[in-house]
Amino acid sequence: MPVTTPKLKIDAVRGFGGEIVLHGDSYSDAYLHALELQKQQNLTFVHPFDDPDVIAGQGTIAMEILRQHQGPLDAVFVAIGGGGLISGVANYIKAVRPEIKVIGVQMNDSDAMMQSVAAHQRVNLPDVGLFSDGTAVKLVGEETFRIASELVDEYIAVDTDAVCAAIKDVFVDTRSIVEPAGALAVAAIKQYVAEHGRRGETYAAILCGANMNFDRLRFVAERAEVGEEREALFAVTIPEERGSFRRFCELVGELPASDAGEPGATGGALRNVTEFNYRISDAAKAHVFVGLTTSTRGESATIARSFNDHGFDALDLTHDELAKEHLRHLVGGRTGLAHDERLLRFVFPERPGALLKFLSLMRPNWNISLFHYRNQGADYGRILVGLQVPAGDAAAFDAFLENLGYPYVEETANPAYRLFLQA
16 A cells, blocks of 8 residues: 555554555555556455456446435436446446436546546546545556446545535535545535536436545635635735724625625624734735635625725635635744733633724723634634733733733743744
8 A cells, every 4th residue: 555545554454464565655656556566476466446346346336326225316426546446336226227317426636537537538637636545546457447438427526525515515514524435425515516507307426435534624714614615714904004904804794794695694693803913014004814714605706895895905815725725824923023922822702892802991002913723613612812001001901901801911021932933
């Protein structure tokens, strides 16, 4: 297996008594190494997908689907790595109920079968994405290519965010966690329905794997909100002047509810702030990285227009990979403008008005020089705040903290703050 194989799968194989050999970054690398071991040790090689018996065995999944669901079925969505699963499924379905569509699904960065079918010959990819390690195959099989070219009706490519959203969907519906490859079919169904406007049809998705390392769930949870367009990200520019931060926060609270316009919506779903990052860097303008909950696709553009209409220049970053992967974690750094800065970690209750209470109790001459918040799904939010407080206001600042009533820890003397943030 490749070195990128989830530890969960490695431990399972070892638990069944298997000898583990890890080689290369993808299945294709491990496959070539297996062939070398076959020659060196005079072994028998059983191909994982490009073999008629293996293909037939995977085709029994289609047999079970049609036995258990004998009613109308418009399409079956199948993830593709090397092509064994879809070859077996397509062979059976087209022999028994040829009217049912068989739709293949691949990651947009591991689409060897899609490229091969389009080129009418097998295409060997120079590299493949590894998020969906179960389908990370550079070269599909000869037999699977032949079968897929003849029997598969359509192909769909999905991206990482869509797959993360599908993993969440499967969990919400079944309380089961699948691996990325196992969620490809669900992601494709959602994309297929959205693109073609289908209604009243019946689809089946084959969940073909559940080898998910627990530590990967953090990434999946974060990207799922964007993948299902439940979170919108923005870079908003506000004047670096007294009261502008509060005016912006009040505007966020006045935005239309996130369920407005949905069938049966009451307009009562509050639009929550999912992320808020800021570091003073300019004497005239402040650039804020903001995340907000959404409920419908394309809603981020509407929110951006609302910000602009109220005098806050906004850039929609919802689909910006640089912003999602890196910039959201890099807002900060040293600045020569943060004089008299005190750094505190607060625990805010996750309820509307908590931030405005904080702002309303502040003295007007205290400036927020740093703000970092990310919703972690808990009932309390952990927030890092930098405040510029003149030395003469120390007693008043202590009284402010007392009246606020939020638990806090002062970190002004923290060596990490001095190394990375303090001017």
